[in-house]
Amino acid sequence: MTLLAALQQRYASLLPYLLLPLLAWQLDELPPRLLPAAGTLLGVALWLHFYRQYRHVADTPTTTSQAAAQGYCECFGEAAALDGPPLVTPFGGMRCVWYQAERRPNGRQQRPQRSERLCSDDSFRLLDRRGEIIVQPAGASIEARHQRSWHDGDDVLSERWIAIGDPLYALGELRSLGGQPDRQAFRDDLQLTLNEWKQDPAQLLRRFDQNGDGTLSSEEWEHARQTAHGEVGRNHRALAAIPLSHHLQRPADRRPFIISWRSPQDTASALRRLAWSHAACALLATLWLTRSG
Structure with missing residues (x-):
C-alpha cells in the first residue's frame, strides 16, 4: 500500500471538516453559527468514538491461541485461509482472506448509475506461534494492508483486501467450540x-x-x-470428540471489533492520533463558532 492510500484509509474520517469552510463560502444563506456548531459536535462525537477504541486496544493484553481465555481479547499473528476454494477479490482477482470492493460510475455517463459495493464475510484464520484462531469478520472495523483503484471503461473500480500471510491484529469476543467441557x-x-x-x-x-x-x-x-x-x-x-477451535467474532455488548494489519502497538498509536486529531478539529470549530457569534 502506498503512503497516500494508507493516509486516505486511516484519516478518511477527517475529510468532512475540510468541507465545512467550503460550504460556508458557497452557502451564504445558512445561519453563520450552524456549520461551526456542526463541526464542534462532529469532532466531539468522533473523538469519543476513536478514544474509546484506543483505550480498548491499549488496555487489552495480547494473548495467544493456546492461552486465549473466553471473552474479550486481542490476538496478533498472520492471516491464513481456511480449507476450501480460494477467495479472490471480485474485480482484480487477487488471492485474499477478506476483501471490500466497489464499482462506481466516473460521472461522465449520460444516465446515472448506482454504485456496487461488495464485501466478504467469509471466516479466515489467524495463525500465531501456538496455533490458530478462526476470525469471523462480519461487523468488524477493518484496516486492510492492500488497496488499489483503477478505471474500467465508464466505471471506477476499487478494492481493499487482506492477503494470505499479511500481519493480522484482531480485537473481539473469543468463543471456544468443541473439546472436553470442564x-x-x-x-x-x-x-x-x-x-x-x-x-x-x-x-x-x-x-x-x-x-x-x-x-x-x-x-x-x-x-x-x-x-x-x-x-x-x-x-x-x-x-x-470434536477438536477444540477458537472463534473471534463481534462482541454482543457493542465493544469495539477491530481487525488490522498493524501490530497492537501501532494500532493503539494510530487510534490515539486519530482521536486527538478530531479533538483538535472540534477545538478549531469551537473557536470558529465563538468568532461567528
Whole structure:
C-alpha cells in the first residue's frame, strides 16, 4: 500500500471538516453559527468514538491461541485461509482472506448509475506461534494492508483486501467450540436440563411418575436427575470428540471489533492520533463558532 492510500484509509474520517469552510463560502444563506456548531459536535462525537477504541486496544493484553481465555481479547499473528476454494477479490482477482470492493460510475455517463459495493464475510484464520484462531469478520472495523483503484471503461473500480500471510491484529469476543467441557460446565448443563424439564410439569410426570399419583416422590425425582445426568454426559462425550477451535467474532455488548494489519502497538498509536486529531478539529470549530457569534 502506498503512503497516500494508507493516509486516505486511516484519516478518511477527517475529510468532512475540510468541507465545512467550503460550504460556508458557497452557502451564504445558512445561519453563520450552524456549520461551526456542526463541526464542534462532529469532532466531539468522533473523538469519543476513536478514544474509546484506543483505550480498548491499549488496555487489552495480547494473548495467544493456546492461552486465549473466553471473552474479550486481542490476538496478533498472520492471516491464513481456511480449507476450501480460494477467495479472490471480485474485480482484480487477487488471492485474499477478506476483501471490500466497489464499482462506481466516473460521472461522465449520460444516465446515472448506482454504485456496487461488495464485501466478504467469509471466516479466515489467524495463525500465531501456538496455533490458530478462526476470525469471523462480519461487523468488524477493518484496516486492510492492500488497496488499489483503477478505471474500467465508464466505471471506477476499487478494492481493499487482506492477503494470505499479511500481519493480522484482531480485537473481539473469543468463543471456544468443541473439546472436553470442564466440571463446572457439566454442572451448569445438568441444572439447565433439569430447569427445562420443570417448565413442562405434564411431560415430567409422564416420564417419571411411576406410581401415577400425580406427584414425584424423592425416589422418582432422583430417577429423573440420573436420567438428566446421563443425557448431559452423552452430549459432553460427543463434544469431547470434536477438536477444540477458537472463534473471534463481534462482541454482543457493542465493544469495539477491530481487525488490522498493524501490530497492537501501532494500532493503539494510530487510534490515539486519530482521536486527538478530531479533538483538535472540534477545538478549531469551537473557536470558529465563538468568532461567528
